[in-house]
Amino acid sequence: MTWLVTGGAGYxxxxxxxxLTAAGLQPVVIDDLSSGHASFVPDDVPFVNGSILDLALxxxxxxxxxxxxxxxxxxxxYAGVSVNRPLHTYAQNVEGTRVVLEATANVGVSNLVFSSSAAVYGTPDVDLVTEDLPKRPASPYGESKLIGEWMLRDQGIATARTESPLRHTSLRYFNVVGSIDTSIYDSSPHNxxxxxxxxxxxxxxxRINGDDYNTPDGTNVRDYVHVADIAAAHVEAxxxxxxxxxxxxxxNLGSQNGLSVREIMDAMARVTGIDFTPEIAPRxxxxxxxxxxxxxxAARDLDWRNRHSVDDMVRSGWEARRAAN
Structure with missing residues (x-):
C-alpha cells in the first residue's frame, strides 16, 4: 500500500x-521545500517538488x-510567527488542507491521518490535557489546525454514504525532538x-525565559516527545x-509527565559535555x-508510549545537528 506524506521532506x-518504509508501507513525498530539505528524502522514495496548494499536482x-x-x-x-502572519498561516494550513481533501475526494482516496497540534487547546488551566477539553487556540496557527480538524469531520460526514467515505484521524502533539537518523535534524529557528x-x-x-513560574523548579513544564515515537504513532494510525x-x-500524543526547561538544560549539559549555566531572561x-x-x-489504540528518555532525545538530536555541519 502506498501512502503520500505531504511535507515529507521536513523534520x-x-x-x-x-x-512507513520500516512497516512495509510504500511512502511517496510531496514538499515545496519552503522549510524542508530534499536531502531528507531517501533516494528510493518518489519525491514531488511542489505545493499542496496545487490541486492538479x-x-x-x-x-x-x-x-x-x-x-x-x-x-x-510556527505559532508565534503566525500572530504576525495570519493570512500566510491560513493559506498554508487551511487552504492547503482543503486542497488535500478536494484532491483525495476527486481521486477516491479515503484514508487520511492529519498532523494536528496541541495548540488547538490554547493555554488550558489543567494538570493534564485530555481530548475532550474545550478548544481555545491562542494563535492563528492553533486556529488553523482546529479548522483543519473541522474540515476532516465535515468531509467525513459528507462522504459517509458514498463509495469512498473518508476515514480520518488527527494527532495532536506539543514539542517534537530528537532524531533517528543523523541525516535528519530539526532546522527550525524557533524550537x-x-x-x-x-x-x-x-x-x-x-537562555531560559523566566524562572519564577509555579512549577517545582520555577521553569515552564512542557510535553517533549521523541520524533521516533511521533512517527510510529502516525504509522499505527x-x-x-x-x-x-x-x-x-x-x-493526544502526550507524555503524561512533561519536562521542565531547566531539566532540558541540565540534560543538554550532561549529554553534550559542555558545562554551562543558562542565562535567565524575562518571561x-x-x-x-x-x-x-x-x-x-493513543496508548489504547495506537500503541503510543514514550520509548525514549530525555537523554535519548538530547543525544540523538545533538548528534544529528553536529552531523549537519
Missing amino acids: IGAHIVRA MEKTLRDNSVEGVIHVAGFK LFPLVFEALIEGRTP AKLLISESPIEAAY RAGDPDRIVATGEL
Whole structure:
C-alpha cells in the first residue's frame, strides 16, 4: 500500500517516511521545500517538488502513485510567527488542507491521518490535557489546525454514504525532538532544542525565559516527545485506517509527565559535555506554567508510549545537528 506524506521532506515528515518504509508501507513525498530539505528524502522514495496548494499536482501525484492513504504533515508550523502572519498561516494550513481533501475526494482516496497540534487547546488551566477539553487556540496557527480538524469531520460526514467515505484521524502533539537518523535534524529557528544546539555550537550561553513560574523548579513544564515515537504513532494510525477498525477522531500524543526547561538544560549539559549555566531572561508574554497531555487513548489504540528518555532525545538530536555541519 502506498501512502503520500505531504511535507515529507521536513523534520517530522522525513521520520514518518522512514517509519512507513520500516512497516512495509510504500511512502511517496510531496514538499515545496519552503522549510524542508530534499536531502531528507531517501533516494528510493518518489519525491514531488511542489505545493499542496496545487490541486492538479496533488491529483496527479495521487493517481500516478496509486496512493491509498495520505499522512498530511505539510503546513506552516510556527505559532508565534503566525500572530504576525495570519493570512500566510491560513493559506498554508487551511487552504492547503482543503486542497488535500478536494484532491483525495476527486481521486477516491479515503484514508487520511492529519498532523494536528496541541495548540488547538490554547493555554488550558489543567494538570493534564485530555481530548475532550474545550478548544481555545491562542494563535492563528492553533486556529488553523482546529479548522483543519473541522474540515476532516465535515468531509467525513459528507462522504459517509458514498463509495469512498473518508476515514480520518488527527494527532495532536506539543514539542517534537530528537532524531533517528543523523541525516535528519530539526532546522527550525524557533524550537527550544535547535536554539540551544545553535548556541552551544556558536559558543553562546543558552537562555531560559523566566524562572519564577509555579512549577517545582520555577521553569515552564512542557510535553517533549521523541520524533521516533511521533512517527510510529502516525504509522499505527495509518494501519488502523487501512484495517477499517474503529478509530477516534483525534488523539493526544502526550507524555503524561512533561519536562521542565531547566531539566532540558541540565540534560543538554550532561549529554553534550559542555558545562554551562543558562542565562535567565524575562518571561515571554502568555507562556503558561505547565502544559502536559495524557496519551491514554493513543496508548489504547495506537500503541503510543514514550520509548525514549530525555537523554535519548538530547543525544540523538545533538548528534544529528553536529552531523549537519
